[in-house]
Amino acid sequence: MKLADLAALAGVSTATVSRALAGHPSVNTGTRERIRALAREHDVRPNQLARNLRLKSTGAIGLVLPLGHAKTQHLTDPFFLSLLGFLADLLVERGYDILLSRVIPDADDWLERVVDSGRIDGLLLVGQSDQFGVIERVAQRYRPLVVWGAHRPGQHHLTIGSDNVAGGRMAAEHLIAQGRQRLLFVGDPAPPEFADRLAGFAAAAHDAGVPHDVLATPMMPEAVNAAVAEHLARGAVPDAIFAASDVAAMSVLRALAEAGIDIPGTTAVVGYDDVTLAAHTSPSLTTIRQDLAIGAELMVDRLLKRIAGEPAESAIVPPVLIPRQSG
Amino acid sequence: MKLADLAALAGVSTATVSRALAGHPSVNTGTRERIRALAREHDVRPNQLARNLRLKSTGAIGLVLPLGHAKTQHLTDPFFLSLLGFLADLLVERGYDILLSRVIPDADDWLERVVDSGRIDGLLLVGQSDQFGVIERVAQRYRPLVVWGAHRPGQHHLTIGSDNVAGGRMAAEHLIAQGRQRLLFVGDPAPPEFADRLAGFAAAAHDAGVPHDVLATPMMPEAVNAAVAEHLARGAVPDAIFAASDVAAMSVLRALAEAGIDIPGTTAVVGYDDVTLAAHTSPSLTTIRQDLAIGAELMVDRLLKRIAGEPAESAIVPPVLIPRQSG
DNA sequence: AAACTTGTTGCAATCGATTGCAGGAATCGT
DNA sequence: ACGATTCCTGCAATCGATTGCAACAAGTTT
Known part of the structure; x- marks a missing residue:
């Protein structure tokens, strides 16, 4: 039921009804309470669309x-x-x-x-x-x-x-501090977030004089999995992988496990995001948390x-x- | 920019503009293309609110x-x-x-x-x-x-x-088939979904002649954890727990682990939902999946x-x- | 030349609420 | 008793797009 109907019922104009329901001070207390009671009784619910159009605000x-x-x-x-x-x-x-x-x-x-x-x-x-x-x-x-x-x-x-630059840097420094020497970035380096993670990662590696590779791949789980599997099949086994996201890192974990590679013994994996799942994978995932x-x-x-x-x-x-x- | 402005620019009425943009057949092909070109040029984007109000549909x-x-x-x-x-x-x-x-x-x-x-x-x-x-x-x-x-x-x-009744029943039958004898339901039995899970659980237990208890608790993680901890502290250690949801089940796992109880050796735990996390807890969670x-x-x-x-x-x-x- | 189509466009109502302004009634001051 | 306030309410415009109906011009038929 709309305001105009209620106005007819109450014998007033829609203007008064609108003001009564909005609690506008200029409407008489008696009238206001009468209209409000009637509104409750008859299930009046003003159309938000009309309201928004008039007020130019939508909530x-x-x-x-x-x-x-x-x-x-x-x-x-x-x-x-x-x-x-x-x-x-x-x-x-x-x-x-x-x-x-x-x-x-x-x-x-x-x-x-x-x-x-x-x-x-x-x-x-x-x-x-x-x-x-x-x-x-x-x-x-x-x-x-x-x-x-x-x-x-x-x-x-x-x-x-x-x-993201600092995050990528942290990942690289953490891995290098463990003595890792053959670093690999896995992910799509195009979007700015990922590009920054890679940039920080590369900069820290460069500063430490450690070389790094980049495995560019779309971010879909199967794509990441396939890309890593193929990379490993080529005989290139890095001792540390930094994945552009946790979801990608989980595909990396899977690809490594399927290739029979020990984590973290042979290869360490670091993800990015700290999604809830990251704490519960096995092995659980070292990662850069975004709060x-x-x-x-x-x-x-x-x-x-x-x-x-x-x-x-x-x-x-x-x-x-x-x-x-x-x- | 709105339709009326464009109408003024094109020297026609808003009605014609509206029809031209909507591809209404009654408007002259030349006029239509002229208006459309002008619309592209001047960034015309009709107000959806007004449209919705008029059409009584919102998308x-x-x-x-x-x-x-x-x-x-x-x-x-x-x-x-x-x-x-x-x-x-x-x-x-x-x-x-x-x-x-x-x-x-x-x-x-x-x-x-x-x-x-x-x-x-x-x-x-x-x-x-x-x-x-x-x-x-x-x-x-x-x-x-x-x-x-x-x-x-x-x-x-x-x-x-x-x-949910069938799901609750499956949980109970699965546990009883393992020889579990002291069943416990943990969760809030008030919402209909949970009530059904409990009903199926109870019915299957009854059919098998196995007794069961109900530990009613709010569904918040800390509340579930506390309720289970207190239950265990009272010396009542069930050999099987059916939690009303996976999230609750994870709190149950934690409470059991904190009490030093072996899962599933001493107590088995079954959850409900099969959230993504359930496969990755440790021990991983047996559960009733809702697809x-x-x-x-x-x-x-x-x-x-x-x-x-x-x-x-x-x-x-x-x-x-x-x-x-x-x- | 009158009557009738056909094609195109504009007028104005409509969706339903909000609000500035004007006006009537009641109250106040002098 | 008369003008000035104060209080309350209604009229009508407004937000911006859609659409039935009418109107007009141009072309067709008889």
């Missing part, structure tokens, strides 16, 4: 996962789901709904379509994928936009992310500041090495 | 997790996140957006508010929690509503769920049927016992 935050570099990747990715869980909890606590979309950036105005749809008050983007340019362009004019990802000098869009609880809080905090018109800047969550059995 | 599906029995439970729950992942993938493939809310059912019209908000074309509810009555009431009049949960004879709302990929497909399929005005009925996903190390 919803967009949450988008752009899938440029892995068109077959699904929302079931544990890293994304975990971050999503934290973000959702925080946003709901603050009274926002979440409009979730998975976008495959084919048309190059995909981001414009999202922000100009009028359906959201702000947007959280998880991962820059290969859409750096698009994001920059939109961020120039659309303020309430926060991205999980890497920060480049001079960029205009607001990012929250872990320091998503903190990251999510930073994202939401910055986004709400931007929505309120206040300034807010990028921030970095420091990565932490979590040593476990795999290396 | 969004609500996804709600009611948290009646665990007011502190979060969206980070792995079972929910996993189902959410599957649902989101399916819905996005079909062109729907997802409006995600976590609801704490305090006011008893929480569900009415969601379905009458005008913001969604249909609703998926994950879990009935303790809100069976509310859901029944709304389902009487609101058709596009699909619930993940238990099916009661004579109920009106459409549910997809695993056969969420299939469940999600059934939910989306039924919901879209209902939205299209077609009839659709409840369905059941058969549970499967996954034997692992814990029992």
Whole structure:
């Protein structure tokens, strides 16, 4: 039942009904209570769409996962789901709904379509994928936009992310401190997050005078598994592998186990993210943790500041090495 | 930029612009192309809210997790996140957006508010929690509503769920076949899903002439852990525990390990759900799998049927016992 | 030349709520 | 008793797109 119907029932105008339900002070106390009682009795629930249209505010935050570099990747990715869980909890606590979309950036105005749809008050983007340019362009004019990802000098869009260069460096230093000598990076070096992890990894190796290889592969589990298997079959057995993500690291573990290689005896493995699963693989996975609880809080905090018109800047969550059995 | 602005630029009415962009056949081909070119050039993106209001359809599906029995439970729950992942993938493939809310059912019209908000074309509810009555009431009049949960004879709302009674029964039979004699159910027996699991468990135990106990506890990890620890401290050491969920089962594993009890030598543990983690705990967790990929497909399929005005009925996903190390 | 199609476009109502402004009634001050 | 406040309520515009109906021009038929 809508406001106009209730107005007819109560013998007043919709204007008065609207004001009564909104608790507007200018409406007479008696009338207000009468209308409210009637509203309860007759199941009146105002149409949010109409309200949003008029007020130009929706109470919803967009949450988008752009899938440029892995068109077959699904929302079931544990890293994304975990971050999503934290973000959702925080946003709901603050009274926002979440409009979730998975976008495959084919048309190059995909981001414009999202922000100009009028359906959201702000947007959280998880991962820059290969859409750096698009994001920059939109961020120039659309303020309430926060991205999980890497920060480049001079960029205009607001990012929250872990320091991937530092994380990659930590991985390499940790492995080298164990005396590992033949380092291998496994993953897709194209997306900025992964590129930074590799850069830090390579820099630390270089500083220590240790050589390293790069095994570039798409991030899908079977692809990683196959790439590592083939690499091993060629007789190249590294004594340390740094995988671009935990999910990739788990495929690496599997490929090594299938090749009968001892972990960490022969080859150490270090992952990235510290997804919940990482503590429970066997052997359990040494990894670089991104603290998503903190990251999510930073994202939401910055986004709400931007929505309120206040300034807010990028921030970095420091990565932490979590040593476990795999290396 | 909105349609009216473009109309002014093109020297036509908004009506014509609307029809041109929608590809309505009655508009002159020349005019249509001229308007479309202008639209591309000037970044015209119609306001979805206004469109939705007029058309009374939104292209969004609500996804709600009611948290009646665990007011502190979060969206980070792995079972929910996993189902959410599957649902989101399916819905996005079909062109729907997802409006995600976590609801704490305090006011008893929480569900009415969601379905009458005008913001969604249909609703998926994950879990009935303790809100069976509310859901029944709304389902009487609101058709596009699909619930993940238990099916009661004579109920009106459409549910997809695993056969929890059969699942509970399988757990008990599996344990009894190993010669286990002192069975214990751990969990909150109030929500219908859990009640069914307990009912099947109890029935199978009764059929086999084996006694069983019930340790009722809230489902939060610390609560389960504490409840089991206290139970053990009272000297009652069961030789088999059936936990209402995998997450609860993991707390049970921890409590047993902390009490120095051998698993599965002294006490076997069986969980429910088969979350990804269950295969990776140590010892790995024997559990009753709910196939969420299939469940999600059934939910989306039924919901879209209902939205299209077609009839659709409840369905059941058969549970499967996954034997692992814990029992 | 009158009557009738056909093709294209615009007017204005509609979706349902919010709110500035105006106006009527009641109360107050002098 | 008359103007000035104060209080309350309703009118009507507004948010932006969609669409039935009417209108008009150009072409066709008789």
